[in-house]
Amino acid sequence: MISDPFFYVVAVPAVILYGLSKGGFGGVAILSMPLLSLAISPIQAAAIMLPVLMVQDVVTVWSYRRTWDRATLIHLAPGALVGILAGYLFAAQVSEPAVRIIVGVIAVAFCLDRWLRPHPAGGARPQNWLSGTLLGTLSGYTSFVIHVGGPPFNMYALARGLPRDVFVGTAGLFFAAVNLVKVAPFVALGQLTPGNLATAATLFPLAVLANMGGIWLVRRMPTGLFYRIIYILTFVVGCVLLAGGVRAVL
Template sequence: MLDLTVEAWVLAVIASVAVGMAKGGLAMVGMIAVPVLSLVMSPVQAAGLMLPIYIVSDIGGLIAFRRDFDLQVLKTALPGAVAGVGIGWATAHIVPVAGVTLIVGLIGLIFALNALIRPDLGTVRRAPSPAKGNVWGLLAGYTSFVSHSGAPPWQVYVQPLRLPALVYAGTTTWFFAIVNWVKLIPYAALGQLSLPALKTAAVLVPVALISVWVGLRLVRIMPQKLFYQFITWGLMILSIRLIWQALSG
């Protein structure tokens, strides 16, 4: 296993809880995983450690949301997302992570502020759009590859669709589960899935799986209006965190 300090183990557990709750439907919570671990290790190492936990947690999320997802939304966004992962792989050695993190943070912050200042814009459900879906899907796939932070671009596309809370959560879970499986090949090729990292991830997986159930319970009992307020505020807070992380180096 990785030689982690007590502090690092505590932060790794927190990150695993966040990943599990994200797969249970609270997608924005998962964005704190890599930033939290980046306090005690490099973002690249943190992303590599978290990917196996994401993938195993995805299984729990897919079981929970096996009926609650919108296939049309997935069809409009996944081709772009796969292309985004490919671009991330091709440019992994030349694009600074801080720059991508800053862009993700700015996109998320602008969208969240717009949703809070002009809430009437989201009262009418929009239809899925292949053009918009693939553009935002590409950004989500690319930023997910770089730092597991694909939620803001994804939310920019999906939140205006005004899906029912469970369908929103399930569609998000299915989208990122597929993206994470696609990421396995380039992550392995880049050496980010080392044996010590995989052993450490195995210890953290049970924590994440329990947290999937916690997230699912919260989504099922949370009123839909409160659900969208939660993800909007969560997006804003986490976007500010990403901006600060990028600017602070």
């Protein structure tokens, strides 16, 4: 178990950001891993955060248990499983900067298309196996490799025109399943050690409180404002990923 006080100095805001993200503000948690990496290695940080995220998943899934979209999950799930498997098998062969650049470009292009190109009223796109599989794969892969699976999920789910609570509930179920599947690869990699699990357990109370706070805020926010924030967060996350990837390459 980690006893270094500095770890908890950076872990507290990181867990709060994860809680807000799980509560519905997908994207704000992009700062969590860099914060934790100031105190410990990124691999250990990911291992400690996985149980924390799973606890938050329980809160989100229970809170939105009646509002989720089955068709969206069905279209994303197969690709997500492929992405997680690819992350486990081939992460060492694909550079992290390359992954960041790819996801960043797609996320930024998606938001710019939405903002700059006219869309017909009520122009929600129908479910699509091709885009669902591609974006599901990208979400599963990036969730495993760089712990940022939100932008690809947002790109698919936002285009489906889901009501606010259905969008959040669907995201909650999707990432709960993704995190559950990630347990076996993390065990195989030897990262879920007793020390890491004990450290994660000390963060559980804060994780639950932060998650409940995010849910409380989302449910009191007008739907239009919520979706504007989600699009902005998706765009900002895309820019951060793109800039970080380009900087690492250069």
